[in-house]
Amino acid sequence: QKEVEQNSGPLSVPEGAIASLNCTYSDRGSQSFFWYRQYSGKSPELIMFIYSNGDKEDGRFTAQLNKASQYVSLLIRDSQPSDSATYLCAEGGSQGNLIFGKGTKLSVKP
């Protein structure tokens, strides 16, 4: 059974710093990975997805995938207080569903 592991945090970084969020997955055959942001009481918002080894950048966000190590990470540059949220890592399931990790709570201090 597929599993996604994340450190629950909280991860605290000062405003303007780089926040690094990490995730590991169990199924070596998994192809697609997603990072979602979830504010308290709200549903998840897609930040980005990645399915090729290496880095993918979108604005202040960079996703990194290392299939050999079964490791996915998300870097947030120039962190802002508005980035404070829970970040969910997910992998794509066989039915197109998502298998979520428990999320890492990020706190960006002004």
Add this chain to the structure above:
Amino acid sequence: GAVVSQHPSWVICKSGTSVKIECRSLDFQATTMFWYRQFPKQSLMLMATSNEGSKATYEQGVEKDKFLINHASLTLSTLTVTSAHPEDSSFYICSARDGARIYEQYFGPGTRLTVT
């Protein structure tokens, strides 16, 4: 683009009653919709996968007779919680996959269900 709506956003019902939650894709056709449940301080757990025009596929441990899912059109899926009990109180979130963009799944805003 890619907006998914849910209705209602919150509902309080008495134990033993049924509640219907609607999930709509507003600007795309969703061949597949997913229903998730999230308890406080926990992650989202998939309940069922719904394909338009066919029966939903339920995850292990989810009672299909209690959580009725109907996906009658490419833009609408409904989840009915029958004979609700307090332990069904949770945050129910649907998501929809745009058939043209298979790597992207869009979430509705969620429905907070409280059963008293």
